[in-house]
Amino acid sequence: MILQKLSILNYKNIKAAELSLSPGMNCFIGSNGAGKTNVIDAVYYLSFCRSALCAVDSQVMRHGEAFFMLEGSYQTDGGDPLSVYCGMKRGTKKHMKRDGKEYRRLSEHIGLVPLVSVSPADSLLIDGGSEERRRLMDIVISQYDRAYLDSLGRYNKALAQRNAMLRADAEPDTELIGILEEQMAVEGEAIFARREAFVSELEPVFREFYDDISAGHESVGLAYESHCRRGPLLDVIRRDRAKDRIMGYSLHGVHRDDLVFTLSGHPMKREGSQGQSKTFVIALKLAQFGFLRRTASQTTPLLLLDDVFDKLDATRVERIVGIVSGSGFGQIFMTDTNREHLDRILRLCSHDYKIFHVDDGEVKEEEHV
Numbered sequence: 001m002i003l004q005k006l007s008i009l010n011y012k013n014i015k016a017a018e019l020s021l022s023p024g025m026n027c028f029i030g031s032n033g034a035g036k037t038n039v040i041d042a043v044y045y046l047s048f049c050r051s052a053l054c055a056v057d058s059q060v061m062r063h064g065e066a067f068f069m070l071e072g073s074y075q076t077d078g079g080d081p082l083s084v085y086c087g088m089k090r091g092t093k094k095h096m097k098r099d100g101k102e103y104r105r106l107s108e109h110i111g112l113v114p115l116v117s118v119s120p121a122d123s124l125l126i127d128g129g130s131e132e133r134r135r136l137m138d139i140v141i142s143q144y145d146r147a148y149l150d151s152l153g154r155y156n157k158a159l160a161q162r163n164a165m166l167r168a169d170a171e172p173d174t175e176l177i178g179i180l181e182e183q184m185a186v187e188g189e190a191i192f193a194r195r196e197a198f199v200s201e202l203e204p205v206f207r208e209f210y211d212d213i214s215a216g217h218e219s220v221g222l223a224y225e226s227h228c229r230r231g232p233l234l235d236v237i238r239r240d241r242a243k244d245r246i247m248g249y250s251l252h253g254v255h256r257d258d259l260v261f262t263l264s265g266h267p268m269k270r271e272g273s274q275g276q277s278k279t280f281v282i283a284l285k286l287a288q289f290g291f292l293r294r295t296a297s298q299t300t301p302l303l304l305l306d307d308v309f310d311k312l313d314a315t316r317v318e319r320i321v322g323i324v325s326g327s328g329f330g331q332i333f334m335t336d337t338n339r340e341h342l343d344r345i346l347r348l349c350s351h352d353y354k355i356f357h358v359d360d361g362e363v364k365e366e367e368h369v
């Protein structure tokens with residue numbers, strides 16, 4: 001998938017931008033706070049119907065403005081044109097359209113424009129709670145498996161209802177809580193099977209990328225942990241109903257799943273240096289990219305690299321650039337604050353590229369000399 005043109009109106013600090021993009025590398029350069037991340041967040045928005053950074057849509061609207069609008073003109077891998085539009089007026093709901101036709105449900109759009117993003121916020125994958133790692137699995141799997149997203153929705157609904165019953169003053173109705181547990185078990189087992197298949201396919205590819213970037217200096221591990229491994233999920237959930245009632249929430253289920261990251265057999269979070277943690281996250285995201293390309297109807301995802309090279313030594317930067325400019329990767333969006341650094345990266349890169357200067361929300365394409 002190639003994003004050929006991007007139009008932005010009133011998105012965060014970008015008042016108006018009309019960008020004609022390279023099918024290869026698109027570099028956004030500017031000082032801190034200039035709006036580089038905001039531009040690539042607009043690209044992210046058009047894939048996921050939401051910002052990667054703001055949970056609330058009204059927050060992406062430029063301060064003092066009454067609406068925002070994003071429009072992307074894509075070329076699919078098959079060569080067909082595709083247009084995606086999102087617009088929202090303050091105080092109303094947003095409208096997402098594909099080729100001029102409004103979606104009834106936003107979930108219908110997820111996966112159409114597959115995208116993998118690497119950003120400084122990804123350090124939370126290592127340092128943050130298990131919800132960050134579950135989100136990584138959910139974001140990838142839901143881009144190629146709509147049934148997964150539906151299962152997740154039904155599971156979360158049953159979980160929220162069960163938690164409400166556990167917290168209520170009145171003793172839970174045994175029949176009703178039993179039905180909710182059955183729903184959680186059915187959907188939970190389906191979610192588990194898909195997460196397990198995903199991780200077992202991702203893990204060897206991830207290790208290969210890590211070895212490649214670190215020149216085989218370190219050995220890393222990635223494992224999937226789930227209560228489903230303790231036996232039939234229904235038994236596992238039901239067994240501790242009395243304890244759950246005391247705690248006021250469900251202690252067991254796939255909402256507690258996690259990914260365990262290790263460096264030489266020790267927890268990455270405790271042992272990894274900043275550069276090693278960054279390498280880990282990048283290898284994970286590159287593996288995710290390959291996985292999506294194979295599964296998301298053979299479409300090459302877009303790759304967003306927001307400020308990724310900070311804290312990495314020159315050899316690792318060189319190896320990463322070598323990987324992403326090789327075959328199998330497609331269009332890339334990258335941000336950097338340092339021109340010399342960017343020029344060094346571009347010298348390594350065999351892709352066609354464009355440079356855009358971002359200054360206080362204004363985006364200008366650099367003329368090629």
Ligand SMILES: Nc1ncnc2c1ncn2[C@@H]1O[C@H](COP(=O)(O)OP(=O)(O)OP(=O)(O)O)[C@@H](O)[C@H]1O
Nearest residue numbers: 012013032033034035036037038059060061062063
């Ligand atoms: N809704 C909004 N309206 C107007 N400006 C906003 C809004 N949301 C964020 N901003 C502004 O966007 C700027 C941050 O932009 P962005 O994160 O894209 O910077 P950046 O160029 O990536 O910087 P860095 O190099 O520091 O990562 C801040 O100045 C912030 O005030």
